[in-house]
Amino acid sequence: MDSPQPPPPPPLPPSSLLHNLITFDTKLSLSIYTLTQPIFPRFFLKLLEISGDGRLFFPIILSVLLSPLPSTSPILFTVLVNLLIGSVLDLIIIGTVKHLVRRHRPVYNKHMFLTFAVDHWSFPSGHASRVCFIASVIYFSSDLVSDILGQLEVDLVGFGGYESVRWLNFGVVGWACATSVSRVLLGRHFVFDVAAGAGLGVLNALFVVNVLNCKMFFLVFQFLVVDQLFTLIHTDIGTYVDLFQLFKGQLCK
Template identity: 45%
Template sequence: MGSPEATSPSKPSLLHPLITLDATVSHFLHVLFKPILPTFLLLLLEYSADFRFSFPVSLSLFLASSSLSSLSVPLILGLLLDLALIGLIKLTFRRARPHYNPNMSAVVHADSFSFPSGHASRVLFLASLFHLILQNDDGIVSDLIQRWIKFEPGFVLLGIWVWAIVTATSRVLLGRHFLFDVLAGAFVGVLEGIVAFRFLRF
């Protein structure tokens, strides 16, 4: 009679080839782009998408004007939803971060884990929410953009999407996450943007 390992492969062993492929591709991308892209640029993208930066900004929008509530309220609630959901998923899967991850110090316990990427979910949430709000705008947000930034709203939206995609990609290139972490985080972020737009606007 064979051993249990031989007769009934465990679930982790079924995922092992996929996880190995993910780690191999992620490491290849990290090594490939490390000499090309300046680390300070990747770190700047990291800081720009940090919760400790994005949440105070969204709170400031809410306090600045009640007319911006259609943007600021789903933004604030969505960021809190993202923080809780990503933390819960990380603590459930507990995937270790890349071993070549340089100088990464966790702020909270969940940040010790890699799957999914919180930065990727956050930036894709922001881009998705802003896209939906601008697409269904009553004029307030568009007027605000043209008055404060002096750019067409469409250009600002394009800039936000580019920032979101580049920032999410930078997580792999910086060695903070594996590729599948980023893809999963991006998927969660888009869903959060839809949920925040549909159900968290008051």
């Protein structure tokens, strides 16, 4: 009597597209990190890392909001509020995605101070998202930035308003690109982490500029400022409406 044949080995799992992409991303990121180590000074990459840190950005924007500058340029206040709201959204979006995906950082990542638990995860890059959001808001708000420079009587690099805005856009976009690339060169992230973070930052900026722009500010402005002025100086309803429309026309053009 023949002995029973052993069961056939289980079929090998098919190579998934996601697995191939992750493998390619890991190898590409390691190659870039290895090749660029002798080229770019680490202190310069660290400066870029610090410049895109939320622990630096939030105190700066809050300090400017509380300074006399917004009273000099009401449009500046709107742009600052957009940056603040979008940055909070950025933290929520990036933190949620990191918690859901849970991709580990590169094994060669060294000397990184982690503030939050989600910072242990690599996908997507929070730095890339933040700097691309900031640069995109400034770029998409070029007309408002031109008005702000005019109200503050600022003339960058000796040019007129249009040229000043063009150079400002060039500077912030270059800074965002350099900071995003530095995440791979420092070994903090993989290439796909940075690409995903940059894409989320641009989408966040589009949402803030086109959807939230002015609407939330005017709700706050109407209920906290204009209503108080109306109560204090007892203006008639016509003056109240004219005042609100004046500010709306100034800040939402």
